[in-house]
Amino acid sequence: MTVRELDAAGITDPRLRRAYAVCRELNARHGRTYFLATRLLPPARRPAVHALYGFARWADEIVDDLEGTPTAGERARALAALEGELAEALRAGPHADGSVPVLRALAHTASVHGIDHRLFHDFMASMRMDLDVTDYPTYDDLYLYMHGSAAVIGLQMLPVLGTVVPREEAEPHAAALGVAFQLTNFLRDVGEDLDRGRVYLPGEVLARHRVDRGLLRWCRDTGRGHTRVREALREVAAHTRSVYRDALPGIDLLDPVARPCIRTAFTLYGGILERIEAAGYAVLHRRVAVPARRRAAVALDGLARLTAVRLHRRIAHPRYAADTARPVPRRNVLP
Known part of the structure; x- marks a missing residue:
C-alpha cells in the first residue's frame, strides 16, 4: 500500500495501515486484472477495493489452497473460525482489532462506505458450498x-x-x-x-x-x-x-x-x-x-x-x- 493511497484515504492508525498493506499485497499477487484496473481509481478509493479483494482472496485460500492438504473437516473449521471473526469485526466496525489483518481492513472499509453486512455473510455462504x-x-x-x-x-x-x-x-x-x-x-x-x-x-x-x-x-x-x-x-x-x-x-x-x-x-x-x-x-x-x-x-x-x-x-x-x-x-x- 503506498503512503499516498493511505494518506488520501485518511487512514492514519499504524495497525490499520499495515492491515490495508496486507490486502494490497494479496491483490497485487493474485488479482492481476483487478489490481491493474484498481490503479485507475483515485488514490483515496484504492485501499477499500484492496480490502474487499483481500478478504475474498483470504477466504478463497481456505477453501482451495490451504497448505498441508487439510481434510474437509479442517477446512470447514477454518472457514467457520473466519466467519466468526468476520461477524465480530463487522460489529466492531472501524475499531476492529482481531488477529486477521484483512478483517480489520474490511471492517473499516464496510463502516466508512456503509456496505451492507449481509453481502459479506452471503459471500461466506457460497464459500461454505465449496466445501462439499x-x-x-x-x-x-x-x-x-x-x-x-x-x-x-x-x-x-x-x-x-x-x-x-x-x-x-x-x-x-x-x-x-x-x-x-x-x-x-x-x-x-x-x-x-x-x-x-x-x-x-x-x-x-x-x-x-x-x-x-x-x-x-x-x-x-x-x-x-x-x-x-x-x-x-x-x-x-x-x-x-x-x-x-x-x-x-x-x-x-x-x-x-x-x-x-x-x-x-x-x-x-x-x-x-x-x-x-x-x-x-x-x-x-x-x-x-x-x-x-x-x-x-x-x-x-x-x-x-x-x-x-x-x-x-x-x-x-x-x-x-x-x-x-x-x-x-x-x-x-x-x-
Missing part, C-alpha cells in the same frame, strides 16, 4: 452459488465507486458484472477446477452435449480436445457474453472517475473470453491469458479516459477536483 458441493445441475443452482461468490462483490464495490443515479438502479448491472467475470473464470479454469474435484459448468449444458466428468478428465489428461466438449463450452461462453451485455450499461451509471477502472476490468475480462474462443475452447489442459501488450494498451486507454475526466472536473467543478478521504456520496455525484 462439487457440481451444479442447472443454471439456477449455479446462480445461487454465484450470488454469494460473485454478484455480491459487484454490490460491495458500488458504495466505493459511487454512482450518478440512485444506487438501486446500478445494482443489477453491478451484480451482473460480478457474475460475468466469474463465468469467465469458470471457462478459463475448468481444468484446474476439475483437479480440485469441482465442475462449475451447468450439468444441464453438459448433458445436452453428452459430456461427463470422464470426458472432461480425458481432455485434461491427454491435452486433446473433443467436439462435444467444445460445443458445451461454446454454449456457456455465449451465455457469458449475454451477461456482459446486461452489465455494460452499468458503467455509465458510475461516478465518472470510477468508470475507467471498471471499463478496463470489463475489457480485460472480455479479452479472456475472446482468447478462450480463439483457442477453440482448448482450456482443459492450459490456461489462456490476455497478452501483456494488449493489457498495456487497455490500461493506457483507461488512463487517458481518467485524465480526461479529471480535466473536465477540474475545469467545471474546481471544488470536486481532489478526491479526498471523504466517503463517496451514497447517491449522486457531480460529473
Whole structure:
C-alpha cells in the first residue's frame, strides 16, 4: 500500500495501515486484472477495493489452497473460525482489532462506505458450498452459488465507486458484472477446477452435449480436445457474453472517475473470453491469458479516459477536483 493511497484515504492508525498493506499485497499477487484496473481509481478509493479483494482472496485460500492438504473437516473449521471473526469485526466496525489483518481492513472499509453486512455473510455462504458441493445441475443452482461468490462483490464495490443515479438502479448491472467475470473464470479454469474435484459448468449444458466428468478428465489428461466438449463450452461462453451485455450499461451509471477502472476490468475480462474462443475452447489442459501488450494498451486507454475526466472536473467543478478521504456520496455525484 503506498503512503499516498493511505494518506488520501485518511487512514492514519499504524495497525490499520499495515492491515490495508496486507490486502494490497494479496491483490497485487493474485488479482492481476483487478489490481491493474484498481490503479485507475483515485488514490483515496484504492485501499477499500484492496480490502474487499483481500478478504475474498483470504477466504478463497481456505477453501482451495490451504497448505498441508487439510481434510474437509479442517477446512470447514477454518472457514467457520473466519466467519466468526468476520461477524465480530463487522460489529466492531472501524475499531476492529482481531488477529486477521484483512478483517480489520474490511471492517473499516464496510463502516466508512456503509456496505451492507449481509453481502459479506452471503459471500461466506457460497464459500461454505465449496466445501462439499462439487457440481451444479442447472443454471439456477449455479446462480445461487454465484450470488454469494460473485454478484455480491459487484454490490460491495458500488458504495466505493459511487454512482450518478440512485444506487438501486446500478445494482443489477453491478451484480451482473460480478457474475460475468466469474463465468469467465469458470471457462478459463475448468481444468484446474476439475483437479480440485469441482465442475462449475451447468450439468444441464453438459448433458445436452453428452459430456461427463470422464470426458472432461480425458481432455485434461491427454491435452486433446473433443467436439462435444467444445460445443458445451461454446454454449456457456455465449451465455457469458449475454451477461456482459446486461452489465455494460452499468458503467455509465458510475461516478465518472470510477468508470475507467471498471471499463478496463470489463475489457480485460472480455479479452479472456475472446482468447478462450480463439483457442477453440482448448482450456482443459492450459490456461489462456490476455497478452501483456494488449493489457498495456487497455490500461493506457483507461488512463487517458481518467485524465480526461479529471480535466473536465477540474475545469467545471474546481471544488470536486481532489478526491479526498471523504466517503463517496451514497447517491449522486457531480460529473
